[in-house]
Amino acid sequence: MRKFRIIPIAVFSIILAFGLKSCTDDILQEETRGVFTPEFFKTENGVQGGLTYLYQNMRNVFGFAYYLNLTETGTDEYVPAQNANNNFYDLDLAGQGNLSSESGYSVGVVWDNSFPAVNMASGIIENAAAVGIDNSLIAEARFFRGFNYFLLVQNYGGVPLDLGSGELAYNSNPLRKSVRNTVPEVYTKAIFPDLEEAINDLPAQPRLTGTVTKNVARLFLSKAYLTYAWWLENPNNIPTYPETPRTDPDSHDASYYFQKAYDLAVEGIENPGPYRLLDCFYNVHVATNDRNEEMMLYADRTEGSEIYNGANLGYSGTDGSANTAVWMVTSNYTAMSLDGISPVQREAAQSYGRPWTRMAPPIGVLTKTFEEKDLDSRYDATFVTSYRGNWDKGGVDKATIKGANDMEIAPGDAVISFLDEPNPNVNYVNGAGIGGGVLPGRADYVINPNEITKAFYPGLWKLGTYRTDNNGGLGSPNGAITRPFPIAKFSEFYFLAAEASVKGATGSYSAYDLINVIRARAGKWCYDNGEQEERIEDNSAAMVNATPDVIDIDFILAERSREYFGEGYRWYDLVRTQKWNELAETYEIGGSNATDHSISKTTRTIEPYNYLRPIPRGQLDNMDMTQAEKDAYQNPGYQ
Incomplete structure (x- = not known):
């Protein structure tokens, strides 16, 4: 699916848009269309096509490959892992990178996707009443305009309310100048009124599965x-x-x-x-x-169609709306080797999936945040804490293999586990070739929670891969996640x-x-x-x-x-409460080699100006303004 890079001052007149529902489904269905003009919004198809775009557009932000990098790296929840590059180092603020307007794929994604949604919503709000569209549908557009402005103001501070045709007005004419409104103006002119009116006019029950x-x-x-x-x-x-x-x-x-x-x-x-x-x-x-019933809003995907999923189901890249965020926080469990085979192979299952080893939880997550692991179920239902043999699904004909202490392991048994509590008796022997240790009487290799490394650490189970077409095998773990x-x-x-x-x-x-x-x-x-x-x-x-x-x-x-x-959630939570420096200034984790369980402490330099993200370089380059005006447009502290 082609993705247009949009800046708010040159709002699109040609986009990819979609029709709404089939006669047999109660879910959103996409159908490629052409041009959105004010006249098109004065038709029922235009309104419904615009609304479907607003739902589809969430996929470009929530769950895209670097979403967790944008919202988690640099906090007390995630740090750069073994295979991190500057996309991750920039946002970690620990001196290995330089956060700027050109930082990777993360800093511009909210800007680039929220403004087209804002403009689309404005087109619906302005024109839909002309065809007698129910106020509840217009309220969905109001919700999305308020929702996207809320995303923008949290990331960048004050942002423009005028995209070229006046404040909160739909614009179809390219304009290469822009003026940023202040934070109070964005809240009191856009976010609050839109969401207040949405509450008044939206139904209590969703009109379709997943609608607001x-x-x-x-x-x-x-x-x-x-x-x-x-x-x-x-x-x-x-x-x-x-x-x-x-x-x-x-x-x-x-x-x-x-x-x-x-x-x-x-x-x-x-x-x-x-x-x-x-x-x-x-x-x-x-x-x-x-x-x-607990999920109130989500960026939806599907296993039933690559078109509606927005990404390839067999072997996906990380571009566009592909749901691949959890890949970045999955360590390379497939590096294990035992008894001449790979005992844990890449599988399209919630505990496994595609491992990129870009982000790791620091030790404090396992020892402090989730200190209580026996009473509190949330640790167990958040992480993958035991990696289990699945070689049989990969076609390896071995009933058992030798594990720790020369004990037998069968398919489905734990090959390597992360202990709930530190045990000083763990003897690290590079078990399974991935840094495991041994304890008497256990067939699985183990790692203490205070000795995880940047190479191997608990995966994020809650967002993991799920497919219904594995047919007893490993399935398609390299396809974009369809959840x-x-x-x-x-x-x-x-x-x-x-x-x-x-x-x-x-x-x-x-x-x-x-x-x-x-x-x-x-x-x-x-x-x-x-x-x-x-x-x-x-x-x-x-x-x-x-x-x-x-x-x-x-x-x-x-x-x-x-x-x-x-x-x-975490970056937004720490920025909102101004606790970022206090809670995330330092972190501890093992080395980049799976056998390096020695712990080092890293200090971040979180400056006050980092509480706002930089305006993306593409926005600045596309404005017809003097360099001094562009410099003044950028958030202070960034280039």
Whole structure:
């Protein structure tokens, strides 16, 4: 699928667009069309085609190859791994790279994809009423305009509201000049009004599988209120750009918006519509249960069609809308060798997939963030902690092979495992050729959680590959992932309300009450992923009893990391709360060789200006402005 690079001042008049639904399906269907003009939006097909584009466009950001690099590298959740290059070093801010307007494939993706969506939404909003389109459909466009402006303001600060035809007006005429609005203007003129109106007009139930609803809009407006409240408060004096006073145009202070965030999040909890918390955390992410009631918004893919999937199903590159983000955080487990064979082969299954070894969790994730691994099910349902033999699926005719301590391993048995707790008795012998150690009586090789390396570490199970066409073999692990990529979950209402409560908002539920709903669920086990067996266990009471009496922002951020680890939340969370430096300034991990379990400490240099991303070079180069004007357009500190 061809991808156009769009800058907001030269908004497209020719794009790839799509028609909406077939008569037999209740999911979005794509059909290539031609030109969108204001007249086209005055037809039902035009409106529906534009809306389908808005849903399709999410795939270009959420789940694309470097999405986790953009949102996780440089935080306390992920660091560059053995095969990282400057795409990853630039964003890690540890001195090996240089974050700039030309940094890799990451810094421009939100800019390049959000503005076409904003303009598309504006075209629908302006013209759809002329053909009597239901307000609920126009509300979907309003949601996406507010949603995309919220993405933009979090990444870049103030951005243009005028794309060439006036503020929030649809533009089809190329314009090569641009003026950035301030952060308060983007929130109060675009994000808040659009999402408020979307709440009013969207239905409680989705019109099609995966379309937005009243409660989806509530969640994002609550999050926008919360983020803006932090921006107004500015506890650590982080600079903004374009420079402007940290004041609200309507003279409201931060506490006003914290309260609005709380009230709206509670309203979402009490009016769930079709959404709910699932009974156990494992079921939220097991691939056989995708598109469940907890998932409120996702960038959808499909195994049924390469056209509708937006990427090749057999052997995919990392360009365009291919869902390949989890490849980057998967270490090369296929480097294992035992008894003359590769015991763990590349497989199209949730624990395996295609290993690129670009990003690794630092040791603190395994020893601090997920310190409690027995009561709390979230560690087990987030990571791949045991790599199991599948040589039989690859056609190797061996009933068993020799593992650790010369013991027999059969297909399905663990070849190498990451221990829950450090064990000083582990003797590293380069087991399986990938740095494993031995413990008496165990056939699998083991690695301590405080001795992982940049070469081999637990994979991210929750986003892993899933296919239904393996037919008993290894399947097609090199094809783009066909699962939906999660964007928003019902669980976040509890976090938003709890965070606002910590910041002074009041209401029926305290931060302690709200967080304990999440923690109680985390204590309920229905399956043991590491052991690959059923585990029916309820540790909810113990989890609640371990919750501190006084909840603070640090505890909420730790809980958010346990709940949403590796899904692209972390950079936004640390930037919003201005905790990035405090929580991610240093990290520890082993060496780049799988046998190097010696731990080194790395220090990042996170400058205040890094709290905004650079405006991408392609935007600056395409503007007909003086160099001085372009320099002033760029966020300070970047080239």
